[in-house]
Amino acid sequence: MTLRARHAIECAEVIVGYDTYLELIRDLLPGKTTIGTGMMQEVDRCQAAVEQAMDGKQVAVISSGDPGVYGMAGLVLELVAKYPLPVQPEVSVVPGISAVGAAASILGAPLMHDFAVISLSDLLTPWEVIQKRVEMAAAGDFVIAIYNPKSTRRTTQIETVREIVLQHRGAETPVGIVQHASRPKEKMTISTLDKFTSEHIDMFSLVIIGNSQTYVVDGKMVTPRGYQL
Incomplete structure (x- = not known):
């Protein structure tokens, strides 16, 4: 907050x-x-x-x-x-800390380059549209942040996302999972694109899938911006 x-x-x-x-x-x-x-x-x-x-x-x-x-x-x-x-009453929109920003800081620096944010909830958006967005983001080599990745009702969509992204980047691509970002039960896990769905994922989780350049150093995800070191 x-x-x-x-x-x-x-x-x-x-x-x-x-x-x-x-x-x-x-x-x-x-x-x-x-x-x-x-x-x-x-x-x-x-x-x-x-x-x-x-x-x-x-x-x-x-x-x-x-x-x-x-x-x-x-x-x-x-x-x-x-x-x-x-x-009309006057309305002010007061910014907070988004889950994607909070989760990224816990994982390290996975959003240092272009990224896409996609919700897997199909309550208001057709699943076919969501799949298309995942496909386009994966093809464009965006880092992909996933909101609402899995619920008790929606259990297979995150597997479909994994399969789509695997068509565009390697199995060892880092994937970060953060539960309860910035809350008392906060937990962070770093896995790989081929294995991350075996980790605990729920509606309190945010998933960040690295791009083709993302790597892990000292337990932190880093997506390089392109600076010459």
Whole structure:
């Protein structure tokens, strides 16, 4: 969490978010009104936040990581835009630390060159589109960061990603897996492209697949930028 994000939460009268994320900031919530919802109720909770703001309240809608990276910032802006300009509440998007940035720092420096960020969740994006994006990123030799890599329902998609990328880069390509980045249960594993799916991977994991130049030194992933040493 950035200092600016913490300040925004401390100054807000109403805090709105996914129940799991509210629990993560429980120490910041005393004395505040909280509106929490479960998974798949994103529109409902963001609409509730906008309505609270329309009533003159100072509201913070929280997301894990950065609200503009697979977070709620876009949805809030879309909902606010449905109101006429004279009464629209003012919206500020406060940056946080994205999971891809946090995980990269734990693994070393895997994002020193061009990279692509892809979510494997097919709730809002067709799986065929996701596969195409993986294929194009692999063909372009991008480092690939994978959000939502595996759930209890989605168990085979990460295997498909491995097979696609293996068509474009070597089996020994480093792959980093970080669970609970920047949280108390943080854990980091570095594997290889041919073997990484045998490691524990879940929805609290972020996977970073190196490009053709990525290597491991002293237990850290490094993707060289091209500087002459």
